[in-house]
Each structure stands twice: as structure tokens, then as C-alpha cells.
Amino acid sequence: VAKGRHCKRLFGYLAVVAGFWVLPVLIFSVGSKPPYWSVRFFSRQVSVVNLFTHRVSAWSYFQIQGRYTGGQGKWVDLRLSDFSRMENFGYLTRLDRMLDEAGDRRRGPVVRRELAAFLARETAARFPSGPALREVRYLRVSAPTGEPRIAFPAGPWANAPVENVPETWVRQIGVVTDRDWAPPPKPLANP
Incomplete structure (x- = not known):
């Protein structure tokens, strides 16, 4: 039973490392844009739009x-x-x-x-x-x-x-x- 719990914990750590470090690095190095790029792009657009809340009079x-x-x-x-x-x-x-x-x-x-x-x-x-x-x-x-x-x-x-x-x-x-x-x-x- 202790061996099974140890294996599950090891796979959990590997999944966390793979999900939060290996996978993003792999996607970013193979692809042209990071996976969070669309969120940053949308955030920048909202920031620019909020600068000009009133039209020029x-x-x-x-x-x-x-x-x-x-x-x-x-x-x-x-x-x-x-x-x-x-x-x-x-x-x-x-x-x-x-x-x-x-x-x-x-x-x-x-x-x-x-x-x-x-x-x-x-x-x-x-x-x-x-x-x-x-x-x-x-x-x-x-x-x-x-x-x-x-x-x-x-x-x-x-x-x-x-x-x-x-x-x-x-x-x-x-x-x-x-x-x-x-x-x-x-x-x-x-x-």
C-alpha cells in the first residue's frame, strides 16, 4: 500500500512539473507565440481602449x-x-x-x-x-x-x-x- 501511494505522489509531481513547466516551454519553443499570448493581447487592447474613454471635442x-x-x-x-x-x-x-x-x-x-x-x-x-x-x-x-x-x-x-x-x-x-x-x-x- 505504501508503494502505491508513493507512485501516485511521484506521478502527481511529474504531472505538475510537466503541466506547468515542460509543456509551456515546449509549446513556446516549437510554436511562435506563448499559450498565454491571447490573454495578454486582449488585456492590452482593453488597456488601450480605456485610455480613450471620451471622444475628442x-x-x-x-x-x-x-x-x-x-x-x-x-x-x-x-x-x-x-x-x-x-x-x-x-x-x-x-x-x-x-x-x-x-x-x-x-x-x-x-x-x-x-x-x-x-x-x-x-x-x-x-x-x-x-x-x-x-x-x-x-x-x-x-x-x-x-x-x-x-x-x-x-x-x-x-x-x-x-x-x-x-x-x-x-x-x-x-x-x-x-x-x-x-x-x-x-x-x-x-x-
């Missing part, structure tokens, strides 16, 4: 406008694709990344000045006989989602001109004039 984007000399004080939308075509990631350019920093309270004024100086230099280089850029205005447009007014025709995404957007959706971040981005005067030489 507004779609926001930055808009840059400029005033030129002799332009009767009218603001003109500046297309960023004319100034920077290099896309870092997705559809965003380096200028889009700089615009994200332009709204920052600490670093924003410096970034806006540098970006305005760049836009003025590029405008002068591309259109040497054209009017000079004298002011740059930074705007943030926040359009509520689900509005039929922001439904654009099919095709690639394009920001709506500011004239077509209700004023309540537009917030001015800052204005930079040509005095702000002009280089400081050179010091006079000592006689």
Missing part, C-alpha cells in the same frame, strides 16, 4: 498670417508648405513642430520671433522684387468636432482659411513685427 490647428508693406493692412494666410516641405513624421513638418512651441508661455515669444525672422528671410529670398513681410500673426483655430462647417471636400486635409472660420473658434497667440526680428544695430567704432 475639438480639432485644433495653428495658422500663420502675414502683413506685407503696401498691403493696406490686410492679413494674408501663409502656407507652411511653401516654407518647409521636409516632413519629420506623418504629415507634419518642422514648422508645425515649432508652432507647437510657439504657444508655450515661457519659450513661446522667442520661438515666435525666430520663426517670424525665418519667414521674412525666406519671403525676401523667394520674392526679391515683391513686398517685404512686416508683421506675422500666430493663431490657433479650435473647431468643435461634429460641426458641418468643418466638413471639407474629399481629398488631402487642408486647414480652412481664417476668413471662413467663425471668430469664436480663433485665438490669437501673438503678433511679431519687423522691429522685433530685425538684427540689433552694430555698435559704433571708437574714434
